[in-house]
Amino acid sequence: MPFMETPLLSGSDWRAARLRFEDGPRLQDLVMRCSDFHLLIHDELPGAHEAEELLTDLPPGKTAEDKLVLGVETLNGSLMGVMDLVMDYPEKGKLFIGLFLLDPAARGKGWGKAVMMALEDWCRQQGVQKLGLGVLEHNQPARAFWQAIGFIEISRRPPRLFGQREGVVILMEKRMEMAAR
């Protein structure tokens, strides 16, 4: 199921909508403001083409129609976060979160949870059965976040290198309770 309908998510002080190729410069600016995350994962600073890669990278077997990059903005249009979504990956009915990254200034204020709650509502309307993601074992704050909003660990990948740093990816998922049940 490709993204037939773009989720237009919003809250009282934010909104989220699709980022396109022309949003590359402001997405790159966001990624640079989030260097702490890149250092934690890769043990190196973000490169000059991170935004371009984020907007175009696809997992094996998926096409551009399966992918959606959402920008999270304040109501006056400042880009404060990004979420990379892949539909039906790695299995049908699962929406995979490739990345969810907020500007350091926007973290810890409930935005992450609010965006996820809005995304989950959209998933239920669309018949998406599960949300999935991979989080690095050493990214303790993110693991605490995913657990706090109901994701559970389903498996672990063997250690591998991410940039300069070796890491273990923990695969997590959350089942969507359908309204009809």
Ligand SMILES: CC(C)(COP(=O)(O)OP(=O)(O)OC[C@H]1O[C@@H](n2cnc3c(N)ncnc32)[C@H](O)[C@@H]1OP(=O)(O)O)[C@@H](O)C(=O)NCCC(=O)NCCS
């Ligand atoms: C992970 C991230 C998206 C979470 O968004 P956020 O807006 O900071 O999280 P929220 O403020 O909505 O937190 C929701 C709940 O998660 C938990 N939580 C969030 N951050 C936490 C932390 N650093 N330590 C422990 N628990 C945390 C808390 O239970 C929190 O609820 P509470 O504040 O009411 O106790 C954001 O912090 C971020 O962009 N981090 C850097 C990038 C990253 O690691 N992304 C995930 C990659 S897998």
